[in-house]
Amino acid sequence: MVTQLPLDGAPLVKNGPTGVTIRLARNDEAETLCQIERSAAQAFRLIEAFSWLSVGDVQSAETHRRLTAAGTNWVAADGSGRPLGFLSAEVADEDLHICEISVSHLHQGFGLGRKLIEHAIENAAARGLEAVTLTTFRTIPWNCPFYERLGFRILEDGEFSPRLTDLMDREDADGLSRDTRCAMRLDVNA
Ligand SMILES: CC(C)(COP(=O)(O)OP(=O)(O)OC[C@H]1O[C@@H](n2cnc3c(N)ncnc32)[C@H](O)[C@@H]1OP(=O)(O)O)[C@@H](O)C(=O)NCCC(=O)NCCS
Known part of the structure; x- marks a missing residue:
């Protein structure tokens, strides 16, 4: 039995899934990824x-299939191939942008x-891209602080590309208040 981390980040139970591999998602897994x-x-x-x-909206199965076709939708699968997590991204300008993880x-927590x-990040480097970008919540422990530990940095207002400015504006209009959000970037091939 595994369980969610408490807010101090300490796992309650330590046995996570075994034999986890990262691979491209398959089209027939789109609905599973929504779940x-x-x-x-x-x-x-x-x-x-x-x-x-x-209880919010999730990325659509159609978007999963589109990003799978683009080769930028990956799953973390257990030893029997069952997806337990995913990362959906898209190439935008010179960046690989993480749409959802x-x-x-x-x-979680394993x-x-x-x-x-x-x-x-490895895929972005192999494609010769400049950076990996994302937008996220500033204060949620498994969001911005987690990405910072992985090497991402928060972009200041003046550093936003037009693409990230548009994205933050759209998120704000969709109810994700800009006060709570940040855009982050990790340079690759630096
Ligand atoms: C973000 C998410 C994908 C991370 O996946 P995960 O498999 O749990 O990630 P990991 O086990 O590699 O690491 C999670 C990190 O968050 C921390 N964390 C997780 N839950 C936590 C909690 N409740 N309190 C404090 N820290 C927590 C862990 O300590 C770990 O940090 P570390 O590796 O630097 O020690 C997962 O938590 C998730 O699906 N969250 C809900 C959806 C979400 O927030 N998506 C991202 C939107 S930008």
């Missing part, structure tokens, strides 16, 4: 101010998210 994102969002119930996110609730992001 994984719904499961992952249960983590937000730990924080009252963000608990509404636990989710690990099913019961499998390093799958870290593996997925490291894979995305």
